[in-house]
Amino acid sequence: MDYTTRMLSSPPKDPKSAVLIDADRENRSISWLEYVSTVKRIAVGLRDAGLAEGDGVGLLSVNEIYYYVLGDGVIAAGGIFAPLPTTSLDQLGLYIEAAQVSWLFVSVEFLEDILLAAPNWKLDKTRILVFDPPGLEPYSGRLPKFSNLLSAEESRFKNPYEGKDPKKLICVRSFGSGTTGSIKAIEISHAAQLARLDAALFAPDPRDTAWLQNIGLSHVSSLNMCNRACAGGLPMALTSVVDAPSLLDRMKAFSISQIQLSPALMESITETVKSGLRPADALQTLSTVLVGGTFSRKVSVEEFSALLPSHTRLRTGYGSTEAGIVTMTPIDAPWELGYTGVLTPKVELKIVDIETGKELSLDTPGEIVIRSPEMMSGFCNNPTATKEAFLPDVDGRGPWLKTGDKGFVDPANGQLVLHARYHELIKIGTETVLPVDVDEVLMTHPSIKKAAITSVVARDDELDLEIIAYIIVKDGASITAQELVDYAASKLPKHCVPIGGVIFTNDLPRSFAGKVQRRNLIHCPVLPGSTKRLSISSGVEYKAE
CATH class of the missing domain: 2.30.38.10 (Luciferase; Domain 3)
Structure with a gap:
């Protein structure tokens, strides 16, 4: 079976019920029947506009309930959908090139920059369409737009995949977490996407009401959860908020039963509840919390788990866009x-x-x-x-x-x-350093909120490396670079100590899934007190190798 056939033939028990819910706006949702009708009209409208089978179609937008409705319409038209990360224009051009995007939908807030950059990307401006989904402020400019596609005749829809091998048909070109080197577009076949849709990830719970998604929609987890919602699974409530208090507010308002959290956001929710900024009752409807994207600290998991009701399953997993x-x-x-x-x-x-x-x-x-x-x-x-x-x-x-x-x-x-x-393992002399282990030790210091290490060229050997640490200090706390180095020396083997430098900053670069992008640490804002080329103080008893 091809992806489009499956998605258009898998209703929930009540086809008129909402499958996609806007958690940031009142009374805005999409039912399964509306989803099917919209996908078919988009497909017909795109073919009328000149889309050919195999054309790459990108979308640049913030989180929006029509995001993957458009994506499924592109696939139903015979195109290949490329959900694009919201990133700098230079990076965006690389994503567009890697995914061979020849049609581009853009939400209004990004439109001006995209039109200026389009000639550099060899994009035909007649194939740039404004993404103006129903229920939002309509676009009144002269460019072609998404909403015009919706006037196409649904009855003219014809599935272009009948009789074709779903293993050989590409439906999505997605991207990884951004933790590796060059940008590559990952091709996912119809068969592979259906296998992901059918993966048994969660045990049904009679208390389940909705899944809350706040991870950026260009991330593969968002693709998979939206697919599940539109194929008769648990409805998905979608939000753009990224702060813990606002997320807790939406969890309570929509009686959310399932959610995925990065370790960083899990820790922020714990801090928000323990500080009294929000009560823990927003967590009471949860049946499953999936924590993933990167490594979790033991103390963080234990503190968060203590806030959950006894019936809540706290789970993790391992996977990737490629796998x-x-x-x-x-x-x-x-x-x-x-x-x-x-x-x-x-x-x-x-x-x-x-x-x-x-x-x-x-x-x-x-x-x-x-x-x-x-x-x-x-x-x-x-x-x-x-x-x-x-x-x-x-x-x-x-x-x-x-x-x-x-x-x-x-x-x-x-x-x-x-x-x-x-590729993240760091070789210091003959020793191998596991960055997440050093991060976790540094964060045991009472003044440290977040830490992430990488490497720099050693001061006395251009063929060797030293550890450098990027540090976010807790509000109201203080620590010097030398104090941190000496603390690390008392807890870690000598080759793990950040003598290459301690950089105080107010933010760490992360992917949508919460992974620290270590190759981008060099771009962090540098705050006063940051120091490079340090030494362990004399008299400090560092941990034995």
């Missing part, structure tokens, strides 16, 4: 900290040596390699990167995807332990 969902906390078991869960159905996993590719035992740390119906087809127009991402198909059952992540399976419980991405 789909690989592991999840067992539905019938509590989250064991340090583990990312068991393999989801139909996922195969093996561990290989990162250097030789030789298969290792599952309980030996190495590169995680997976095979799954959810995994990507490859990278758009990048055969070299695609070839490098896979191990050859040696058994006729398909290739294996190299995740670039280090981990192993604990034989005691069958759960995956994730160490880090290989």
